[in-house]
Amino acid sequence: xxxxxxxxxxxxxxxxxxxxxxxxxxxxxxxxxxxxxxxxxxxxxxxxxxxxxxxxxxxxxxxxxxxxxxxxxxxxxxxxxxxxxxxxxxxxxxxxxxxxxxxxxxxxx
Numbered sequence: 579x580x581x582x583x584x585x586x587x588x589x590x591x592x593x594x595x596x597x598x599x600x601x602x603x604x605x606x607x608x609x610x611x612x613x614x615x616x617x618x619x620x621x622x623x624x625x626x627x628x629x630x631x632x633x634x635x636x637x638x639x640x641x642x643x644x645x646x647x648x649x650x651x652x653x654x655x656x657x658x659x660x661x662x663x664x665x666x667x668x669x670x671x672x673x674x675x676x677x678x679x680x681x682x683x684x685x686x687x
Contacts, residue, residue, distance in 0.1 A: 584648040623649040631663045631675040643682040653683035
């Protein structure tokens with residue numbers, strides 16, 4: 579499944595319905611920054627997941643885990659992203675992020 583085939587969660591779909599111009603601008607920005615450099619879709623997915631984990635953001639961690647799965651990454655690689663955060667953000671925050679990744683990879687989100 580490609581990233582473009584990943585269905586956004588209901589709150590985002592409702593946001594798009596209520597604010598289509600804002601959603602369109604946001605999606606265009608995302609497309610532009612992904613195209614601004616040499617990273618592959620898989621590399622972009624890992625970076626975006628790492629940023630979400632490092633910022634300790636549950637919703638974006640779920641979203642970027644879904645997108646990474648859509649880009650062909652497996653659960654073990656995504657769990658490693660969370661594990662790599664441990665020395666930087668601390669064990670408790672890493673454990674939370676690992677749980678958020680597993681919410682998606684286990685199909686519980």
